[in-house]
Amino acid sequence: MSSALITDLLDVLDKLSGGAHAGFRPAHAKGFLYSGMFAPAPEAAKLTRAPHATRPSTPVTVRFSLSGGIPTLADNDPKGSSPQGFAVRFNLGDHVHTDIIAHSHNGFPARTGEEFLEFLRAVAASGPDAPTPPPVAQFLATHPVTRQFVEAPKPIPSSFARQAFFAVTAFKFTNAEGASRFGRFRLVPDAGTEFLSPEQAATKTADFLVAELSERLSKGAVTFRVVVQLAQDRDDVTNATAVWPESRELVPFGTLTITERVDELNPEMRKIIFDPIPRVDGIDSADDPLTDVRSDIYLLSGRRRRAAAAK
Numbered sequence: 275m276s277s278a279l280i281t282d283l284l285d286v287l288d289k290l291s292g293g294a295h296a297g298f299r300p301a302h303a304k305g306f307l308y309s310g311m312f313a314p315a316p317e318a319a320k321l322t323r324a325p326h327a328t329r330p331s332t333p334v335t336v337r338f339s340l341s342g343g344i345p346t347l348a349d350n351d352p353k354g355s356s357p358q359g360f361a362v363r364f365n366l367g368d369h370v371h372t373d374i375i376a377h378s379h380n381g382f383p384a385r386t387g388e389e390f391l392e393f394l395r396a397v398a399a400s401g402p403d404a405p406t407p408p409p410v411a412q413f414l415a416t417h418p419v420t421r422q423f424v425e426a427p428k429p430i431p432s433s434f435a436r437q438a439f440f441a442v443t444a445f446k447f448t449n450a451e452g453a454s455r456f457g458r459f460r461l462v463p464d465a466g467t468e469f470l471s472p473e474q475a476a477t478k479t480a481d482f483l484v485a486e487l488s489e490r491l492s493k494g495a496v497t498f499r500v501v502v503q504l505a506q507d508r509d510d511v512t513n514a515t516a517v518w519p520e521s522r523e524l525v526p527f528g529t530l531t532i533t534e535r536v537d538e539l540n541p542e543m544r545k546i547i548f549d550p551i552p553r554v555d556g557i558d559s560a561d562d563p564l565t566d567v568r569s570d571i572y573l574l575s576g577r578r579r580r581a582a583a584a585k
């Protein structure tokens with residue numbers, strides 16, 4: 275991976291957030307950590323020999339977040355809140371883990387890191403002093419898939435527990451017999467989905483999503499079904515902008531049960547860096563170019579965050 279691409283992406287993300295916010299993520303900066311358990315569905319072990327698919331239960335740490343890079347963003351901010359993020363760490367042993375990193379929109383605006391950089395630079399160059407038409411309008415005119423992503427409705431949910439999340443990049447799942455299938459993780463809320471109209475969202479407080487989740491957890495656990503959308507032969511498994519038809523089979527993978535909030539400012543917890551590469555036997559990258567770029571940039575960004583927190 276070109277390190278220039280990674281640092282250029284980090285720079286433009288910082289720029290879009292009005293400069294770097296020391297100790298915070300340059301994307302999905304405002305987020306909240308919780309702990310819980312994962313229990314696999316019987317079908318999971320038929321798909322993959324990964325340990326969390328066969329063990330009766332695996333402890334998890336999860337983080338819900340808003341998409342923007344500003345740590346003080348309001349949960350009902352019409353521009354920076356959606357898509358919300360949901361990252362799940364399966365704690366398999368000492369320093370052994372595998373993650374699912376998902377957001378609340380099925381798709382992504384760019385196929386490669388280079389294309390994403392070009393898009394973000396066009397957005398950054400389209401401020402109030404921009405020429406007409408602004409660079410972002412020119413970019414969108416020649417990138418219909420990005421335009422589709424930008425224009426798709428991304429309503430604010432009534433709760434982090436009431437929307438579905440999509441891992442977008444595909445993985446290759448291999449079972450104990452050595453049989454492989456490609457698929458994409460999805461997290462589906464047992465409480466069902468519910469979204470706010472812009473008018474309803476405007477009446478909410480800046481921290482309503484975390485407050486709502488605390489209130490909900492005081493009454494009982496929050497559960498999500500983890501499923502894998504299986505690719506069929508013609509589906510492109512290397513392109514996160516290509517949404518597969520909804521008719522594709524959804525294989526049950528298990529249930530996530532979220533029980534309590536974890537202090538995200540706790541030094542140990544501040545260290546957590548979710549990893550887009552699964553790094554566990556039985557689940558591999560499907561060679562989507564975004565996977566490696568993301569892994570490199572999350573690591574660089576996470577190290578920068580850790581260094582700032584240590585000061």
Ligand code: HEM
Pocket residue numbers: 283287298299300301302305337338339358359360361375376377382386387390440441442443514546547548564567568571572575576579
């Ligand atoms: C080239 C493409 C991408 C770039 C450059 C990028 C960049 C970043 C960066 C820099 C972070 C902060 C990492 C950290 O400090 O720990 C981040 C976090 C995140 N990104 Fe991406 N991202 C990309 C693609 C995606 C995609 C496809 C998704 C959709 C699933 C996504 C969802 C998330 C989520 C949910 C987080 C928060 C993870 C956490 O809670 O720690 N990103 N991204």
